[in-house]
Amino acid sequence: xxxxxxxxxxxxxxxxxxxxxxxxxxxxxxxxxxxxxxxxxxxxxxxxxxxxxxxxxxxxxxxxxxxxxxxxxxxxxxxxxxxxxxxxxxxxxxxxxxxxxxxxxxxxxxxxxxxxxxxxxxxxxxxxxxxxxxxxxxxxxxxx
Amino acid sequence: xxxxxxxxxxxxxxxxxxxxxxxxxxxxxxxxxxxxxxxxxxxxxxxxxxxxxxxxxxxxxxxxxxxxxxxxxxxxxxxxxxxxxxxxxxxxxxxxxxxxxxxxxxxxxxxxxxxxxxxxxxxxxxxxxxxxxxxxxxxxxxxx
DNA sequence: TTAGATGCAAACGATTTGCGCGGAA
DNA sequence: TTCCGCGCAAATCGTTTGCATCTAA
Numbered sequence: 001x002x003x004x005x006x007x008x009x010x011x012x013x014x015x016x017x018x019x020x021x022x023x024x025x026x027x028x029x030x031x032x033x034x035x036x037x038x039x040x041x042x043x044x045x046x047x048x049x050x051x052x053x054x055x056x057x058x059x060x061x062x063x064x065x066x067x068x069x070x071x072x073x074x075x076x077x078x079x080x081x082x083x084x085x086x087x088x089x090x091x092x093x094x095x096x097x098x099x100x101x102x103x104x105x106x107x108x109x110x111x112x113x114x115x116x117x118x119x120x121x122x123x124x125x126x127x128x129x130x131x132x133x134x135x136x137x138x139x140x141x142x143x144x
Numbered sequence: 145x146x147x148x149x150x151x152x153x154x155x156x157x158x159x160x161x162x163x164x165x166x167x168x169x170x171x172x173x174x175x176x177x178x179x180x181x182x183x184x185x186x187x188x189x190x191x192x193x194x195x196x197x198x199x200x201x202x203x204x205x206x207x208x209x210x211x212x213x214x215x216x217x218x219x220x221x222x223x224x225x226x227x228x229x230x231x232x233x234x235x236x237x238x239x240x241x242x243x244x245x246x247x248x249x250x251x252x253x254x255x256x257x258x259x260x261x262x263x264x265x266x267x268x269x270x271x272x273x274x275x276x277x278x279x280x281x282x283x284x285x286x287x288x
Numbered sequence: 289t290t291a292g293a294t295g296c297a298a299a300c301g302a303t304t305t306g307c308g309c310g311g312a313a
Numbered sequence: 314t315t316c317c318g319c320g321c322a323a324a325t326c327g328t329t330t331g332c333a334t335c336t337a338a
Contacts, residue, residue, distance in 0.1 A: 077221025
């Protein structure tokens with residue numbers, strides 16, 4: 001809890017550097033991110049009990065979009081209609097998703113493409129490289 | 145050309161096995177997939193010059209959805225609003241995408257997570273495992 | 289003949305945007 | 314004070330679905 005308030009201030013500093021103001025909505029959204037161990041949709045952020053200020057969906061959208069532009073937040077596709085987001089400062093995670101029920105498991109593996117990323121960056125000239133790795137399958141429950 | 149008509153028949157066979165009828169719309173959509181080297185959105189399929197029969201968007205949607213369920217087609221998220229699809233029979237591809245202009249490059253690399261996939265399958269009990277790997281960054285053009 | 293496929297049109301849901309007010313710098 | 318951020322509401326866009334008709338099997 002103290003830890004997360006430390007993180008919160010650090011995050012707000014990053015946001016300020018990126019040109020965002022220290023508004024209540026921003027603080028509230030960041031807290032929601034810090035309180036969650038899973039990627040969240042915009043709706044989930046707006047409906048989270050951790051959200052201590054009411055935020056309009058448009059506000060959440062604009063905030064998270066800007067956070068993503070400034071690489072404070074990472075976007076994750078999954079195969080759901082809504083995009084998911086998580087803090088980039090958290091350790092990079094790869095996911096295992098059930099095609100049928102949509103459950104999301106966080107994989108406890110060393111990410112296997114770290115060095116590949118550097119190689120691709122240098123070969124392609126791309127900057128700020130990042131990656132997304134997900135496994136899709138049918139989970140045990142959905143196999144019956 | 146002859147090659148792709150061979151593929152087309154083989155694909156139609158797979159579809160028939162999966163319970164789909166050999167309709168003109170199905171044939172047309174499969175041809176579009178075969179003619180493209182990049183993943184396509186439903187819109188792109190419907191608007192493709194390779195599509196030799198007019199198909200309603202709803203038809204394309206239902207066809208591709210069914211093809212995906214039967215694992216004849218693979219869905220790819222990218223970070224665009226619309227989902228992309230490609231034939232699963234083509235070799236598995238990983239992608240390099242520009243966050244700014246959205247350009248998609250196909251990575252010419254041996255996929256680095258094949259064996260990891262098997263390991264995850266056995267550890268998790270998931271069936272029909274598949275994965276999606278994309279790299280995101282800013283391309284050379286967009287860096288200026 | 290008949291179950292499945294298609295077109296049309298309407299519903300849906302997740303963004304995405306315009307605008308006028310309010311609050312951070 | 315000034316400009317950015319916010320809520321509200323409307324527009325967009327990519328699906329997604331209901332229904333009557335058509336067609337492959």
